[in-house]
Amino acid sequence: MSRPVDPRADPPCDAPSDGGGDLRLPPPPAALRGRGTGWQVAHRFERRAREAFDDGWGALDQVVQATQEEQAEPPAPHTEVLEERAGEILAHNDSPDVPFEFSINPYRGCEHGCIYCYARPTHGYLNLSPGLDFETKIVAKVNAAERLRVALRRPSWRPQSINLGSATDAYQPVERRLRLTRGVLEVLHEAGQPVSIVTKSGGIVRDLDLLAEMAARRQVLVFISVTTLDNALSRILEPRATAPQRRLAAIRRLADAGVWVGVNVAPIIPFVNEPEIEQILAAAAQAGARSAHWTVVRLPWEVNPLFQHWLAQHFPDRAERVMARLREMRGGRAYDADFRHRMKGEGPWAQLIRQRVEKGAARVGLLRETPVLDTSGFCPPRAPQAVGAPEQGSLF
Numbered sequence: 001m002s003r004p005v006d007p008r009a010d011p012p013c014d015a016p017s018d019g020g021g022d023l024r025l026p027p028p029p030a031a032l033r034g035r036g037t038g039w040q041v042a043h044r045f046e047r048r049a050r051e052a053f054d055d056g057w058g059a060l061d062q063v064v065q066a067t068q069e070e071q072a073e074p075p076a077p078h079t080e081v082l083e084e085r086a087g088e089i090l091a092h093n094d095s096p097d098v099p100f101e102f103s104i105n106p107y108r109g110c111e112h113g114c115i116y117c118y119a120r121p122t123h124g125y126l127n128l129s130p131g132l133d134f135e136t137k138i139v140a141k142v143n144a145a146e147r148l149r150v151a152l153r154r155p156s157w158r159p160q161s162i163n164l165g166s167a168t169d170a171y172q173p174v175e176r177r178l179r180l181t182r183g184v185l186e187v188l189h190e191a192g193q194p195v196s197i198v199t200k201s202g203g204i205v206r207d208l209d210l211l212a213e214m215a216a217r218r219q220v221l222v223f224i225s226v227t228t229l230d231n232a233l234s235r236i237l238e239p240r241a242t243a244p245q246r247r248l249a250a251i252r253r254l255a256d257a258g259v260w261v262g263v264n265v266a267p268i269i270p271f272v273n274e275p276e277i278e279q280i281l282a283a284a285a286q287a288g289a290r291s292a293h294w295t296v297v298r299l300p301w302e303v304n305p306l307f308q309h310w311l312a313q314h315f316p317d318r319a320e321r322v323m324a325r326l327r328e329m330r331g332g333r334a335y336d337a338d339f340r341h342r343m344k345g346e347g348p349w350a351q352l353i354r355q356r357v358e359k360g361a362a363r364v365g366l367l368r369e370t371p372v373l374d375t376s377g378f379c380p381p382r383a384p385q386a387v388g389a390p391e392q393g394s395l396f
Helices: 059-072 120-126 132-136 144-153 180-191 202-216 232-236 244-256 274-287 305-315 319-329 347-361
Strands: 080-084 090-091 103-106 139-140 162-164 194-199 220-225 261-266 292-296
Touching: 080 347, 120 132, 120 292, 144 180, 162 180, 180 202, 194 202, 202 220, 202 244, 220 232, 220 244, 244 261, 244 274, 261 274, 274 292, 274 347, 292 347, 305 319, 319 347
Parallel strands: 080 139, 103 162, 162 194, 194 220, 220 261, 261 292
Antiparallel strands: 090 103
16 A cells, blocks of 8 residues: 655655656755755655645644754664565566676665665665665565575576676675675675676675685676765765775775776766766776776656755755756756667767766776676586575585
8 A cells, every 4th residue: 555645755746757857846855964865755656645734723834843843953864674585586687778687686775875876766666765765774685695596596597697786786884784795696606607796885895705716717797886086075975885985995905806897987977076087087997997887877767856856955056057968968858768878878968978988998098898707617506405404515
């Protein structure tokens, strides 16, 4: 059953059905320290809404005053971890602009709180807000490693590279305690199953023992997203992600261990982090990155109003200019889902960004292509152990 929506907490927006248009936005909710947004924006599947009505008894004035007081000093929300036992762990992808067919996401939602995250709308499937809920209600697939064993043992499985972290960061803060990503990597390592990893967390170096061995067998690629080198910008753009210098340090440690590392200059936001393109590429190359990749910020569905609220809060002097440039790269709309250019945009400004990335990468020796991972060493992993059962040894 859909939960009711209070317009005072979830201000309504008139976004069109494809989430790509412009919005008449209400005043931004108060910013929360350490969070990307304080807005519990309603998800697109909501079917009911409540509307405040003044019946003449003064109650509405009291509610408005209380709401204003709450927004003046908003409480700090805590992160809640919700356990889930997944049925399937391999997600299939058929998007022609994504270079992998299967992916694994040990978590839903992400505490990093990146305001631009294209995965925010997925929380709507859980009847949760793509806004603050996405950052504070993290679903942990506690049986991820077990389900991966089952998937890789199926006769129908044909070894091919799997992506880890396509819709959530597999190394977000809760991983330090739950170690679900570690469990998934142990299965991949045991099976000789190739994997590519995308993260913006320095926590990936905790699994360097496994990654180094997989790299020696040409079974792993790592891509570290570096959005900015400015700590102040990083704190409001991606508040709980690893600081920029620690990401560069992670690139160095991975590279020194023989792991192929690429840098993701992503997402590029005009007039926000776009001026740093060349500096990010140079810093990543100096740290040991081998290749460079990039995308322009995408604003699907609820990400559009959330991002525009964020701009109004932190960059009111250039918010309209940023959105005007994004529309110019999206055929006049805030978002265009067309596979041909949803990642890079189109038009003169998109071409200029492409040229800057390609020339900047070439100048510092970063490649455009990455090596093909080796699937020849794949061997189905051991069967999952029943809970409480003694481990069975192998005869070979």
